[in-house]
Amino acid sequence: MGTKYQAFDNDKARRYARHPLDTVNVFSRLFYTWATPLMVLGNERQLEPSDLWPLQAANKCDAVSRKFEPTYHETKSIFLTFLSVFGCQSLFIGLLQLFAMLATLFGPIVLHQVVSAVESSNADFSTLFVPVVALFLVKVVQAVIATQSKLVNQIMFFKFVSALQSLLFKKTLALNTNSRKVKSTGEISNLFSADMDQLLSVAFTANDIWITPLEVIALLYMLWYILGYAILSGIVVISIAFLSNRYLATAAGNNWKALMEKKDTRMKTINEVFGSMQIIKLNAWEERYGDKIRDLRDDELKSLWTGSCISAGTIAMNY
Numbered sequence: 001m002g003t004k005y006q007a008f009d010n011d012k013a014r015r016y017a018r019h020p021l022d023t024v025n026v027f028s029r030l031f032y033t034w035a036t037p038l039m040v041l042g043n044e045r046q047l048e049p050s051d052l053w054p055l056q057a058a059n060k061c062d063a064v065s066r067k068f069e070p071t072y073h074e075t076k077s078i079f080l081t082f083l084s085v086f087g088c089q090s091l092f093i094g095l096l097q098l099f100a101m102l103a104t105l106f107g108p109i110v111l112h113q114v115v116s117a118v119e120s121s122n123a124d125f126s127t128l129f130v131p132v133v134a135l136f137l138v139k140v141v142q143a144v145i146a147t148q149s150k151l152v153n154q155i156m157f158f159k160f161v162s163a164l165q166s167l168l169f170k171k172t173l174a175l176n177t178n179s180r181k182v183k184s185t186g187e188i189s190n191l192f193s194a195d196m197d198q199l200l201s202v203a204f205t206a207n208d209i210w211i212t213p214l215e216v217i218a219l220l221y222m223l224w225y226i227l228g229y230a231i232l233s234g235i236v237v238i239s240i241a242f243l244s245n246r247y248l249a250t251a252a253g254n255n256w257k258a259l260m261e262k263k264d265t266r267m268k269t270i271n272e273v274f275g276s277m278q279i280i281k282l283n284a285w286e287e288r289y290g291d292k293i294r295d296l297r298d299d300e301l302k303s304l305w306t307g308s309c310i311s312a313g314t315i316a317m318n319y
Helices: 026-031 033-044 061-075 078-104 106-119 125-173 177-182 185-192 194-203 208-275 277-283 286-318
Strands: none
Touching: 026 033, 026 125, 061 078, 061 125, 078 106, 078 125, 078 208, 106 125, 106 208, 125 185, 125 194, 185 194, 185 208, 208 277, 208 286, 277 286
């Protein structure tokens, strides 16, 4: 009699015909209860590819590319294409993040009201109860909106990067001989991976460019309303911190450009080595090219160390 060994029961395996977001109700969508079964399964055992949900049809690379590429061929601009395809969605996400930012300012307002009520002689239960309950409700709504905007923002920019990678892949296949000499395989590989990752990291915080100044202005106004002219010293400190962060950000940008150039040079050398391995072996050039690649990597690590120091300085300045 044959025996079938398996690590887990068959009922633990998950097979999804559709993504849960295509069928769940509003409550599950807002509070992420649709993800609970996968979290429970991941707590019981290691997840397998078959346990994951299939992509939603709108998030597949083919569907995104069909919208992105025709617009790009018309505008010849990635930025204009992004605005045309994802502009309305990006604006909606920005408004959600703006509301979440305004909700964070509600806490200091309520705290000021509560302290003022406690200091006054006519404070009663209702005077304190109403603002505290209002603060609780606002914070709950803020948490829901913040998490939803983050999810939608991540999905949107993953779709954007997917469209860019598809466009880059098709352009790479169409390169002629002269173009292949200008752009090496290593440079194209970096564009497809490392540069796309940096695009994602910037995209996740793109709306902070206009939301953060509004938050600073609102905080300064609130402090001016409470402290009066004493806020001027705070403005001086904020200005110094802003100028310092600007200097560090410029240094980080320059260092990043240098790092990418060094990485492209190293990847180009590595691809040349793999492409000429027979010649290198016949001439016993292994150590020479090994030393060259190590020197390029050491130079790259110096830029990484400089970037880490700049990041540490930025964090220290913010605190």
